Amino acid sequence: MIRIKNRRTFNLIISLFCFLALAITGCKAKPSGDSGEKEAKGAAKSAQRAVPVTADVAKFKDIPLEIKAIGNVEPFATVSIKTRVSGELQKVHFTEGQEVSKGKLLFTIDPQPFQAAVKEALARLEKDKALAAKAEDDYRRFENLLQRGSISREQYDQVRANLSALKATIQADEAVVENARIQLGYTSIYSPISGRTGNLLIDQGNMIKANDDNKSLVVIQQIQPIYVNFSVPEINLPEIMGRFKKETLFAAVTPEGASPVPEKGRLSFIDNTIDPRTGSISLKGTFDNRIRQLWPGQFVNVVLTLGDLKDVVTVPSQAVQNGANGLYVFTITSDNKVEYKTVSAGISFNGETVIEKGVLAGEKVVTDGHLRLTPGASVEITDGVKPGNNNIKKENKEVAS
Numbered sequence: 001m002i003r004i005k006n007r008r009t010f011n012l013i014i015s016l017f018c019f020l021a022l023a024i025t026g027c028k029a030k031p032s033g034d035s036g037e038k039e040a041k042g043a044a045k046s047a048q049r050a051v052p053v054t055a056d057v058a059k060f061k062d063i064p065l066e067i068k069a070i071g072n073v074e075p076f077a078t079v080s081i082k083t084r085v086s087g088e089l090q091k092v093h094f095t096e097g098q099e100v101s102k103g104k105l106l107f108t109i110d111p112q113p114f115q116a117a118v119k120e121a122l123a124r125l126e127k128d129k130a131l132a133a134k135a136e137d138d139y140r141r142f143e144n145l146l147q148r149g150s151i152s153r154e155q156y157d158q159v160r161a162n163l164s165a166l167k168a169t170i171q172a173d174e175a176v177v178e179n180a181r182i183q184l185g186y187t188s189i190y191s192p193i194s195g196r197t198g199n200l201l202i203d204q205g206n207m208i209k210a211n212d213d214n215k216s217l218v219v220i221q222q223i224q225p226i227y228v229n230f231s232v233p234e235i236n237l238p239e240i241m242g243r244f245k246k247e248t249l250f251a252a253v254t255p256e257g258a259s260p261v262p263e264k265g266r267l268s269f270i271d272n273t274i275d276p277r278t279g280s281i282s283l284k285g286t287f288d289n290r291i292r293q294l295w296p297g298q299f300v301n302v303v304l305t306l307g308d309l310k311d312v313v314t315v316p317s318q319a320v321q322n323g324a325n326g327l328y329v330f331t332i333t334s335d336n337k338v339e340y341k342t343v344s345a346g347i348s349f350n351g352e353t354v355i356e357k358g359v360l361a362g363e364k365v366v367t368d369g370h371l372r373l374t375p376g377a378s379v380e381i382t383d384g385v386k387p388g389n390n391n392i393k394k395e396n397k398e399v400a401s
Contacts (some may be wrong), residue, residue: 016169035362036341050380055332060361061307063349067240070303071230071253071285072307073294075221077193082217084186085109086210089202089217091278096200100191100220107189107217109208114184121180125173132166139163149352197220221296223279226289228253228265230302231280239269240283244270251285255293263294314352319365320345328361330366332381338366370385 091108096101138159146156177293179193186384198219202208209215228251232240243249244267252262274281285302287294294300319329327345329339359365364381366373373379 016185036262044152050233050336050378051369051372052382053330053332053338053366053373053379054383055364055379055381056319056367058313058315058355058359058361058363058365060311061314063312063314063347063352063354065303065306065309065347066349067236067306069232069302069304070256071228071300073296073298073300074227074229074284075195075223075226075296076194076225076286077195077222079191079193079195079220080216081106081108081189081220082211082215083107083189083208084210085114085183086208086298087113087187089204089206089208092200092204093280094197096197098197100195100197102194102358104191104192105188106191106197109187109189111187114180118177118180121173121177125170125177126396128166128173132163132170135159135163155390189217191220193220193222194224195220201285202328223294223296224289225265225286226294226296227268227333228280228285228287228294228300228302230285230304231275232304232377233280234279234281237281237369239306240267242279249304249306251302253285253287253294253302256299256301261384262303263289263291286387293329303397309347309354312346313355313359313361315359315365316367317348317353319367320353320355321370329355330370331359332364332366332379336379336381338373338375338377 088110089107090110093105093107100106142151142156142159145151146153198221200218202215202217208217240249249267250264251267252264255260265285267283269287271282271283271284283304285304298299320327321329326342328340328342331341332338341358344356346354346356348354366379369379
């Protein structure tokens with residue numbers, strides 16, 4: 001153990017140690033105080049920083065009252081072409097899928113047997129006309145003989161009856177000739193409507209049978225105009241019926257999986273029965289189909305317009321948020337602070353939502369940046385800048401500094 005004999009030297013060493021201890025403690029305490037001050041200033045700065053948001057103004061607008069449904073396209077008319085006479089299918093005058101007009105020749109059936117039948121009927125008619133002419137002469141001659149008393153009354157009556165019978169036979173012969181000509185006319189089959197032909201079901205050269213229920217030659221569908229059949233819930237029926245009686249209701253359809261210009265038409269039919277299985281009513285619209293984008297059997301999106309909601313308050317749909325207490329929006333006050341307001345929302349149209357209660361026209365509503373907002377928070381309205389990206393850039397600049 002080291003003994004310090006000089007008391008004065010001992011006191012000097014003790015004082016030196018105390019000075020070093022105080023110096024080390026002071027150096028450590030100073031940085032700690034600077035860090036606390038920086039944190040306090042950063043927290044205060046963060047609390048005062050405005051949250052960047054995008055906003056829009058609630059406006060009065062007229063919004064269409066619409067009912068949307070899925071519809072199925074149906075042809076305006078469908079005709080199954082069948083033959084009225086039997087024979088060989090001699091010629092087909094169209095190609096499959098061809099557009100045909102009303103009255104166009106479609107098929108020719110071998111006409112020779114029917115031409116022969118017409119000639120036969122005409123010959124029989126001429127024969128009976130000749131016999132009738134002879135009977136007419138006999139009748140006049142026997143009438144003179146009866147007046148002179150040269151023949152009996154019975155002979156006269158026989159000649160008169162023969163003349164009447166031949167006249168009736170001529171009428172029958174004329175009917176046979178007319179029928180034979182009609183049958184001959186059936187050998188040429190014409191289109192009864194304008195439309196588009198389908199598959200050719202019987203090829204040229206086959207023998208076909210008259211009025212065969214199971215055999216059609218071709219099916220023609222009229223697609224200009226065209227029908228679209230769709231169903232809506234029965235709850236909408238009173239509104240539809242009320243407006244249908246007063247005015248023309250218009251509808252627009254767009255084919256599934258595509259985005260062409262919607263085809264516009266009018267509501268033309270309301271069914272007389274509600275389907276008890278689905279609780280829906282069947283409706284039908286008529287469309288001109290000028291550019292032929294509607295095709296039988298096709299599924300389409302239907303929008304039936306019942307009228308307009310006049311002067312209703314609307315906001316951008318993204319301004320309406322769904323929270324624990326229901327729908328709400330953040331409105332911006334004149335001092336750029338936000339207020340939390342619960343709202344009652346109606347229908348939406350083209351990115352706009354009708355606000356039935358909770359927001360007045362002219363109020364500013366937040367459309368983007370909701371996640372960082374709390375009631376009373378200060379905001380900064382930006383234009384075309386996403387709040388998240390803007391915030392990241394600001395924080396990066398602070399860290400660099």
